[in-house]
Amino acid sequence: MNISTLSYIKLHLEALTYTEKEFGKSHINYRKLLFQLGNLYRHISQYEKALQTLLNLKENIQKSIGISNNEYRMCLNSLAISYRANGDYEKALRILLDLKESIEDKIGNQNSDYGICLGNLANLYLTIGQYQKSVDLNIQALEITKNINGKDDSYYGFCLNNLALSYQAMGQYEKAMPLMIESFKIAKKNKGKEHSLYAMRLGNLALMGSLLNASKEALPMFLESIEVAKKVLGKEHPFYATLLSNLSLLYINIG
Template identity: 30%
Template sequence: MGKREHCRTSVLFFPTFVNRFGCGKAQCTGVPSFRIGHAGFLDRLVWPDLNRRLSVAKETIVNRSNRAGQIAELRKVVMWLYDKGRYHDALPGAVQLVDWSRDSHGSSYPELADSINILAMTYHALGQYDAAEPLHVEALELRRRCNGERSCAVAMSMNNLAALHFDCGKFGKSEELYLRSLEIDRNAQTLHNLGVLYHAMGRFAEAKPLFHEALEIRHEAPGENSSSFALTLNCLAALYFRMSDYAQAESLWRRALKIRGRVSGRRHPDYARTLNNLGAVYYILGELARAERFFMRALRIRRQVFGDIHGECAQTLDNLGSVSRAKGRFKKAL
């Protein structure tokens, strides 16, 4: 297939700097029946009546008529919460969605695979990898049965499982699945993710053209003012950072930060990840006060989104500790 983004993007992380600095977690992909933006399943839908929609979805617990319509309504709510980075809020609905889908569809419908995929991605985003992996595998097998081995849905599930292997440090398995996915559908999502993987493996020369190809596709659709375009900018900046081109890294990250602020909002985890990355640039350049401000802003957002006990909060705290040590504040660094 050509340079089209058939299976649009979803979520992704960005770890800290120094030895762990990179372009972070690879993106998972969402449900093929929806147009998907970066950190979620909706194409930037905004619902002022979210509370009403939540109430409608909850009514299905006691009202089992029109279950298909109720599942669709709950799926939209879960997707909206996920898109906003509210993963903890999305999780109960995602669990319920799978239960209802199993009850309504049995074990051989594409809709069940979509629901399982949503739950797997939610666990993945929360860092609960042991819970996510069997669900990603189940979604992949269902899609093979329902859609065929060379379908876009199968390519999406391969991408998602590869992203999980990446986050678990299983780079060989991750690369194999990404390459198989690209054989089916050469889309921006998987090109981006393979670039993330090669970056993490130190294969910078192979990563750079993948990011540029993904940017070219995303420039055409969904456009520069999109979270998926900002995500690839973010990761290309990280590559320049690793190559010690700090001016280029800062420029790209500032561009990504502006897009993420407009598209996702300034309390979204993606916005925090770019703040963290800019803090890393200023740390390396010796601008410690500036670095500390960016890390503190990132930490406040991450605590609101994830709570105190989460890898991204720990990473930013580690970054702040590095700043404190560089300033000679050793007690505070501890």
């Protein structure tokens, strides 16, 4: 488990206690801290804590400012992501489909909230093996995000990566590879080399190289990805184990 993340969690818990005492639970800063805390718990794979924190936030937002606002929509997106990560796909799907319909009805389908919802829905479809649905939704999310925030946006990179993974799962490696490279470049530019996103995108790129029989190119990428993941995520994180497994398969293929 990453020490830095644990330190952030401790600080957030202390800040929550202070904010509740000084301003009360209905204050916007209290809600922001809850949102960040829920995402931190998910980052270190403590999904039950993430879900409970985000469910508390959802109730807080409903009582404090209602449901027709960006805070509530962001909370629902994070809640759905946490349910997906915890393997509760039905709950995640229900939240995202309802959210998609709600956003479309209230503010239309050409805004960042709608694009984010589509991207998260596409990622869920990727997880449950409905690859063509994932491809179609990612393409829509990419177009919306590009029009609003441009191609350097982190969420544009997220959708590119998921689109590439969908093509990869369908065996369409030639389509996947350029998308994965572009996604990796965006992560490197926006987050730098000492970030979990860099490690994950590099690991995905290494796996793609392995699938395309480019073992010599894939090996150093795997090794770098493992080193960064160990440093920023820790050895107990599921992605670290995935990288080690993929590296071992590469070594077998190399012989």
